[in-house]
Amino acid sequence: MPETVTGDALFDVRGSRVVVTGAGSGLGLAIATCLAERGAIVTMAEVNRERLEATCEELAGRGLDVTAVPTDVREPDQVDELIERVTTAGDLDVVFANAGISAGPGFSRAEGEIDALKPSDWDAVRAVNLDGVVATLRAAAHHMKRQRSGKIVVTASTAGLRTDPMVGYAYVATKAAVVNLMKQAALELAPYGVTVNAIAPGPFRTNIGGDGGPSPDVEARWAETVPLGRMANPRELYGLALLLASPASSFMTGAVYPVDGGALARSHTA
Numbered sequence: 001m002p003e004t005v006t007g008d009a010l011f012d013v014r015g016s017r018v019v020v021t022g023a024g025s026g027l028g029l030a031i032a033t034c035l036a037e038r039g040a041i042v043t044m045a046e047v048n049r050e051r052l053e054a055t056c057e058e059l060a061g062r063g064l065d066v067t068a069v070p071t072d073v074r075e076p077d078q079v080d081e082l083i084e085r086v087t088t089a090g091d092l093d094v095v096f097a098n099a100g101i102s103a104g105p106g107f108s109r110a111e112g113e114i115d116a117l118k119p120s121d122w123d124a125v126r127a128v129n130l131d132g133v134v135a136t137l138r139a140a141a142h143h144m145k146r147q148r149s150g151k152i153v154v155t156a157s158t159a160g161l162r163t164d165p166m167v168g169y170a171y172v173a174t175k176a177a178v179v180n181l182m183k184q185a186a187l188e189l190a191p192y193g194v195t196v197n198a199i200a201p202g203p204f205r206t207n208i209g210g211d212g213g214p215s216p217d218v219e220a221r222w223a224e225t226v227p228l229g230r231m232a233n234p235r236e237l238y239g240l241a242l243l244l245a246s247p248a249s250s251f252m253t254g255a256v257y258p259v260d261g262g263a264l265a266r267s268h269t270a
């Protein structure tokens with residue numbers, strides 16, 4: 001960060017070119033909305049076309065600078081094209097590798113079964129949460145190295161930092177892998193002036209457990225795991241997203257930032 005950056009400029013993302021994967025719902029939509037509302041030029045990448053078009057149209061209708069690019073992060077060619085598309089128009093300032101899915105508990109889910117997660121469930125979670133993040137990191141790093149600047153933010157989870165009976169092994173294993181992947185990328189990209197960080201959300205009300213969000217029963221179970229006693233609204237990610245996308249985070253790299261209502265501080269299972 002140049003030493004002249006002070007005051008409001010600290011969190012100024014106006015004109016920043018930002019890519020968000022999984023931007024059609026939940027945390028990705030919150031990140032895209034927060035940054036576009038503050039003047040960033042946001043490319044929303046998402047596998048669910050209907051959802052992507054609806055959310056992008058809504059934001060564009062409010063005068064925000066957003067573009068929808070249907071993208072499946074499981075397909076490295078599509079991710080390369082997504083990043084290529086942005087970089088032909090200018091610098092790539094910030095990439096949020098956010099797309100992710102869950103599959104629920106495995107070993108403990110069904111009575112009498114060793115493992116209720118089918119191999120295809122494991123593959124599905126790994127393909128999005130780990131392979132998809134690798135594809136996004138590689139494509140972003142390729143351009144940011146050449147630019148000698150850029151910020152990459154990966155969506156991990158509190159479940160990547162400890163065990164979690166609510167989400168199961170496929171989710172915790174991929175999220176833990178993403179944390180160390182982020183650190184390695186941060187080390188390798190630091191000489192190029194590229195920063196890489198991870199966010200570790202606790203339970204947020206999104207569509208990850210099924211469209212329409214968590215049921216009251218599921219919400220109550222999650223709330224019990226959080227010292228603040230509730231799930232979060234996706235808007236409660238705005239502060240951290242803005243920090244990590246703005247000049248305010250210029251000396252932050254290789255770190256994980258929880259936004260979890262105190263869940264990790266309690267951490268029965270650490």
Ligand SMILES: NC(=O)c1ccc[n+]([C@@H]2O[C@H](COP(=O)([O-])OP(=O)(O)OC[C@H]3O[C@@H](n4cnc5c(N)ncnc54)[C@H](O)[C@@H]3O)[C@@H](O)[C@H]2O)c1
Pocket residue numbers: 021022023024025026027028045046047048051071072073074098099100101102128132155156157158200201202203204205206207208209
């Ligand atoms: N909601 C939570 O409590 C929570 C907690 C910790 C971490 N996270 C992480 O946050 C991220 C976003 O999840 P969310 O809770 O907003 O869920 P969500 O389901 O509301 O949104 C995720 C979006 O990603 C999209 N997506 C799925 N597979 C994709 C693919 N292959 N390519 C591109 N897009 C794809 C989905 O269509 C969806 O629109 C995930 O990485 C998730 O693991 C969520």
